[in-house]
Amino acid sequence: MEQYEPDRLSPAQVAAMRRSLRNGRAAMTRRSLLRASAGGALAVGGLGALSACGIPAAGKTQGGVSADDHSAKEKIVNFSNWTEYMDVDDSEKHHPTLDQFTKKTGIKVKYTEDINDNNEFFGKIKPQLAAGQDTGRDLIVLTDWLAGRLIRLGWVQKLDPSLLPHAYANLSAQFRSPDWDPGRAYSYVWQGISTVIAYNKKALDGVEVKSVSDLLDNPKLKGRVGFLSEMRDSIGMTLLDMGKDPAKFTADDYDAVIARLQKAVDKGQIRRFTGNDYTSDLTSGDFAACIAWAGDVVQLKADSPDIDFLIPDSGYMTSTDNLLIPNKARHKTNAERLIDYYYEPGPAAELAAYINYVCPVDGVKPELEKLDKDAANNPLIIPDKAMAAKSHAFRSLSSKEETEFEEKFAKLTGA
Amino acid sequence: MSTLAEAPPVAPAPEKRPPRQRGRLVPYWLLLPGILWLIVFFALPMIYQASTSVQTGSLEEGYKVTWHFATYWDALSQYWPQFLRSVAYAAAATVLCLVLGYPLAYLIAFRAGRWRNLIMILVIAPFFTSFLIRTLAWKTILADGGPVVGALNTLHVLDVTNWLGWTSGDRVLATPLAVVCGLTYNFLPFMILPLYTSLERIDGRLHEAAGDLYARPWTVFRRVTFPLSMPGVVSGTLLTFIPAAGDYVNADLLGSTDTRMVGNVIQSQFLRILDYPTAAALSFILMAAILVMVTVYIRKSGTEDLV
Numbered sequence: 001m002e003q004y005e006p007d008r009l010s011p012a013q014v015a016a017m018r019r020s021l022r023n024g025r026a027a028m029t030r031r032s033l034l035r036a037s038a039g040g041a042l043a044v045g046g047l048g049a050l051s052a053c054g055i056p057a058a059g060k061t062q063g064g065v066s067a068d069d070h071s072a073k074e075k076i077v078n079f080s081n082w083t084e085y086m087d088v089d090d091s092e093k094h095h096p097t098l099d100q101f102t103k104k105t106g107i108k109v110k111y112t113e114d115i116n117d118n119n120e121f122f123g124k125i126k127p128q129l130a131a132g133q134d135t136g137r138d139l140i141v142l143t144d145w146l147a148g149r150l151i152r153l154g155w156v157q158k159l160d161p162s163l164l165p166h167a168y169a170n171l172s173a174q175f176r177s178p179d180w181d182p183g184r185a186y187s188y189v190w191q192g193i194s195t196v197i198a199y200n201k202k203a204l205d206g207v208e209v210k211s212v213s214d215l216l217d218n219p220k221l222k223g224r225v226g227f228l229s230e231m232r233d234s235i236g237m238t239l240l241d242m243g244k245d246p247a248k249f250t251a252d253d254y255d256a257v258i259a260r261l262q263k264a265v266d267k268g269q270i271r272r273f274t275g276n277d278y279t280s281d282l283t284s285g286d287f288a289a290c291i292a293w294a295g296d297v298v299q300l301k302a303d304s305p306d307i308d309f310l311i312p313d314s315g316y317m318t319s320t321d322n323l324l325i326p327n328k329a330r331h332k333t334n335a336e337r338l339i340d341y342y343y344e345p346g347p348a349a350e351l352a353a354y355i356n357y358v359c360p361v362d363g364v365k366p367e368l369e370k371l372d373k374d375a376a377n378n379p380l381i382i383p384d385k386a387m388a389a390k391s392h393a394f395r396s397l398s399s400k401e402e403t404e405f406e407e408k409f410a411k412l413t414g415a
Numbered sequence: 416m417s418t419l420a421e422a423p424p425v426a427p428a429p430e431k432r433p434p435r436q437r438g439r440l441v442p443y444w445l446l447l448p449g450i451l452w453l454i455v456f457f458a459l460p461m462i463y464q465a466s467t468s469v470q471t472g473s474l475e476e477g478y479k480v481t482w483h484f485a486t487y488w489d490a491l492s493q494y495w496p497q498f499l500r501s502v503a504y505a506a507a508a509t510v511l512c513l514v515l516g517y518p519l520a521y522l523i524a525f526r527a528g529r530w531r532n533l534i535m536i537l538v539i540a541p542f543f544t545s546f547l548i549r550t551l552a553w554k555t556i557l558a559d560g561g562p563v564v565g566a567l568n569t570l571h572v573l574d575v576t577n578w579l580g581w582t583s584g585d586r587v588l589a590t591p592l593a594v595v596c597g598l599t600y601n602f603l604p605f606m607i608l609p610l611y612t613s614l615e616r617i618d619g620r621l622h623e624a625a626g627d628l629y630a631r632p633w634t635v636f637r638r639v640t641f642p643l644s645m646p647g648v649v650s651g652t653l654l655t656f657i658p659a660a661g662d663y664v665n666a667d668l669l670g671s672t673d674t675r676m677v678g679n680v681i682q683s684q685f686l687r688i689l690d691y692p693t694a695a696a697l698s699f700i701l702m703a704a705i706l707v708m709v710t711v712y713i714r715k716s717g718t719e720d721l722v
Contacts, residue, residue: 120688222584268583270672271589277668280551286558288588359459410687412676413675415675415680
């Protein structure tokens with residue numbers, strides 16, 4: 001198994017991180033961080049040279065490729081995000097948190113909602129990044145596996161920790177060290193996405209569903225079960241159900257999951273593999289139960305009393321959407337300041353109150369309680385201890401594994 | 416060509432030459448934007464795709480042209496079921512479109528009277544909303560507990576379609592039938608519009624003449640109207656069949672794992688598996704297959720001019 005190894009953190013950064021974890025946020029001051037990163041810069045330089053010898057891949061640059069930073073002269077940041085992933089005011093024209101950022105820093109945010117799908121967006125920016133050109137974007141938001149791929153390809157820039165004191169201190173423990181970017185050298189979480197089981201009470205009609213096994217085996221649900229076309233979510237939930245750890249599974253485990261799902265497809269148990277459109281199947285009752293994204297479920301629940309969700313005993317998957325600065329971005333410093341801004345509890349709470357995803361910022365709960373009590377007490381938005389303990393992440397894949405696994409999954413879904 | 420006709424020989428004034436030469440170039444200048452458009456948006460992508468289909472490599476190492484034609488054979492041997500399915504679904508949808516569209520086009524052309532414009536607008540109106548939304552609407556129409564499926568169940572239509580293998584169980588969605596219905600709906604206007612233009616140009620007096628010669632209405636249709644509308648039938652079927660064969664939205668939203676068409680395979684190869692050569696090869700195979708089928712069809716139907 002050739003798993004991708006990102007470059008390590010410097011001892012100083014690791015120490016700073018550990019301190020901040022052990023002693024809480026107070027232990028982490030801007031000064032200590034600056035010191036840590038200054039000392040770390042030397043060590044990172046040395047390590048970087050070593051690892052550059054290790055993986056001589058064409059067109060790959062450790063730490064990303066920076067352009068001249070125009071941040072000081074041009075007070076702008078070009079921010080590309082997913083649709084409906086930002087707070088809006090009643091006129092639907094302004095984004096209050098972004099406006100406050102501009103007021104505070106004088107940096108104008110050119111906010112574009114041009115990401116609809118990870119794969120499509122990758123196809124869109126790939127030519128420029130592969131050719132070493134500016135994409136015209138300073139900040140992009142991508143799901144973890146694609147963020148990992150961009151880091152692996154050397155297409156995103158290393159962040160400057162000294163500009164990210166809040167982000168460094170307030171990032172929730174469960175998101176601190178993904179295996180594709182340990183210690184968050186390149187990325188910070190925008191929002192977390194939990195994958196759970198959603199069901200339609202009316203369509204279930206008394207049939208009990210408690211686990212992924214129920215979805216796959218209960219004959220009463222034949223043809224009324226949905227899985228997601230996102231490979232990591234469907235496979236991850238089934239891995240957990242089979243008692244495997246999605247953070248450590250082997251190729252054989254993967255094949256076992258595919259075989260189990262294939263059986264359910266052949267029996268006609270699984271109706272469809274869907275993208276976001278599962279929401280209409282679930283509300284119409286065509287899906288009695290399905291694997292679903294918690295952010296959608298919060299919304300669906302508010303619209304229809306029949307919809308609810310459950311967390312299987314075996315646990316659930318959490319993935320993240322991550323802020324990244326692509327190579328050659330013209331306003332790196334401005335982008336870093338924007339990242340840090342969203343790790344202040346105030347703006348983070350305002351954002352969390354509006355979009356119902358897992359908030360990655362510690363210390364948001366009291367702020368959010370002031371804005372929206374229900375949201376603050378919703379474990380799908382601010383996970384409590386029990387909830388966080390059941391959360392699992394999918395391990396990163398080497399490019400060879402990724403191709404192999406996606407191919408097998410595509411076969412399963414019919415294409 | 417009449418614009419380029421020689422000037423009368425009576426006045427061969429030499430000073431008239433320069434403007435005439437410029438005049439000769441005018442058509443080419445007018446063609447230039449179109450040619451540039453075709454080069455940039457058709458020829459170049461085609462060359463790029465053709466080159467991609469014979470490359471090998473990976474994202475990390477980059478891709479190199481190695482003239483690896485085996486990709487074509489591999490793609491075809493692996494995905495021939497999806498190819499067959501695409502052709503079958505597209506053909507079924509085209510036939511359905513013709514059956515549904517012909518009477519409607521006939522009605523608009525000959526019987527609608529002052530309602531003609533209104534009906535035309537109704538035919539075109541679905542284009543005002545997005546393709547995706549229209550397809551998603553079919554999920555509501557064909558929902559398992561909905562009235563349509565209920566009625567089909569009561570009338571035992573679903574028993575027949577189950578037996579034919581078009582549906583499975585008490586549902587229409589996520590079956591081949593739903594995909595064909597979606598394709599039919601989405602491409603119906605492409606059938607009706609050319610049919611209408613063809614029918615509308617038929618001189619009504621031809622019908623009268625046929626009637627005067629003691630032809631029954633059915634004979635008039637069979638011997639006069641239908642043959643004269645053949646150009647419309649041919650272009651309508653082509654405009655329906657070609658995009659339907661390459662469509663992937665209907666199969667994705669209304670279908671299931673066993674209804675995936677070749678468009679879905681290309682999409683997943685290109686975007687998910689990142690196997691660009693296979694995706695490019697599949698596109699070319701689809702294009703070639705459609706080209707061959709269309710050529711044979713046009714030859715057989717004996718209509719060289721399509722309008």
